[in-house]
Amino acid sequence: KAGVTQTPRYLIKTRGQQVTLSCSPISGHRSVSWYQQTPGQGLQFLFEYFSETQRNKGNFPGRFSGRQFSNSRSEMNVSTLELGDSALYLCASHPDNSGNTIYFGEGSWLTVV
Amino acid sequence: AQSVTQLGSHVSVSEGALVLLRCNYSSSVPPYLFWYVQYPNQGLQLLLKYTSAATLVKGINGFEAEFKKSETSFHLTKPSAHMSDAAEYFCAVSESGGANSKLTFGKGITLSVRP
Secondary structure, eight states, rough: OOOEEESSSSEEOOTOOOOEEEOOOOOOOOOOEEEEEEETEEEEEEEEEEEEEEEEEOOOOOTEEEETTTTEEEEEEOSSOOOGGGGEEEEEOOOOTOOOOOOEOOOEEEEEE | OOEEOOOOOOEEETTTTTTEEEEEEOSSSEEEEEEEEEEETOOOOEEEESSSOHHHHHHHOGEEEEETTTTTEEEEEEEEEEEGGOOEEEEEEEEEEOOOOOOOOOOOOOEEEEE
16 A cells, blocks of 8 residues: 655745645545744644545645645645745645544655755 | 643663653643654654553564553553663653543653674
């Protein structure tokens, strides 16, 4: 069974640009969530999508957005990039049953210069 | 609101020694608790989880953790450290009782293993 797949793995962007990251969840998992990991703030929850609807949202500015498609694949977008957005962005998928394990992908490393 | 406290940012042990990584949580509802491990330049891998079944939870790679409600703790242990255990370890909590995949993580602890 394939795991959570994130693309691209590494990317470099310039301040002011926007970026789109993609996540394919484990087959059969309908919930996808995103986390940002930085050395200073640690792992922080961005948002969660289920059945193409945002079900939960963390405390991030509106520049961070996401969406989920009918096949459960998800994308997140960051607009008007700032240097502080440099981070590892992790996607996680969940079968959406209470207590089930949340599986993480390898992450997308974003560097903003 | 949920929170997780992992005391100390770095733990160093000798190979073969006991590993003890501490985690205390705060939750207004019965929690689900998790330990994840992250190797350099990789994502998070689940070590073990507590979901109100048994209080002593056994995970992969010889790790285990004990849920102690009275102490609001979920400490991770391994009887004998191996060089391959060197990594960063995260404790996380989520709310039980529903399909909730929002995890609140601790700051993480870097484990070093000396030869």
